[in-house]
Amino acid sequence: MMEKLLTMSEINARLAELPGWQQDGDEILWHYRAPSFAAAMLLVSAVAHLAEQANHHPAIMVEYRDVQLCLSTHSAGGLTGKDFELAAQISRLVAQPVCT
Secondary structure, eight states: OOOOOOOHHHHHHHHHTSTTEEEETTEEEEEEEOSSHHHHHHHHHHHHHHHHHHTOOOEEEEETTEEEEEEOBTTTTBOOHHHHHHHHHHHHHHTSGGGO
16 A cells, blocks of 8 residues: 655644654655764664664665664655654654663
């Protein structure tokens, strides 16, 4: 079953609940500066685990301590609830001490 694309008002409402995430066209982006390279890699590993569970995989870029994630539902051609569900899980993950 194909995911339903969100409207602009739905996207804006969901972004308001996710500090640090921003829309860029058909994606939502998030940047995180970890305290160390090791912490950045721990975060990437934890995100990979969440993504596998959700069967929804972000683009992940790592440069030393900086991690950037891009979420979009490519099969639907834009942003769906899946993107925001995974973004919320990632945001909760970062709030935990293990990633700081």
